Amino acid sequence: MTQAAALNLVRDFWRRMASNDFNSVRTLLAAGFVLEWPQSNERIRGGERFARMNQEYPAHGPWRFTLNRLIGSEHEVVSDVSITDGVQHARAISFFTVEDGLIVRLVEYWPEPYPAPANRVHLTEPLDGDAQGR
Template identity: 70%
Template sequence: MASNDFESVRAVLAPDFVLEWPQSRERLRGAERFARMNAEYPAHGPWRFTVHRMVAEGAQAVSDVSVTDGVQAARAISFFTIAHGRITRLVEFWPEPYPAPANRAHLVEMMD
């Protein structure tokens, strides 16, 4: 993904690859559509990725990644299912940031 050559990502996706975004209730089927969706997404520059954490066990993996094109910024939590060395299923959550509520300010410290 960091290469921004989304066509090359197809090599790690299974023929029956499925992506799900539960928040918008969308499902995308196939590596070709995944590559096209990423290539067509409106960006202000190349996408840059910061992997905060990745955990894997057996055929399952989870990542916490920040993404930016220099203008837009987002953070995604992604759940991967892998079979025969390829990603068969990806379920992603793209939560929106929000300001911390004032009513708990006395209990927390703000992160960078």
């Protein structure tokens, strides 16, 4: 698989996730697919459980995904994605392992946002460019 094909596979993964038809994502996953969430110490094995987990996750509306960044090689792809259901907002950094045109492993980090510490306010500015009275 080429680098371009691996990147397109992951783009297709996020496009299918955005359709909220999580079963359609299963066709992109290898038979031995594994998802790992190191922060919560969880592992999900198989496309069926992956789709079911996404279907059962509590949501206030359809999930929307914004692909912020995508980089990778022919076997490893990393994405930075913003996710919302209109009420909940999250950002995920996802590491995909690709073999034979399918995703075999996905390791995701879901960082929690937090306010900037006051002790460095004189050195920083908000990412959105709003100085917020500083």
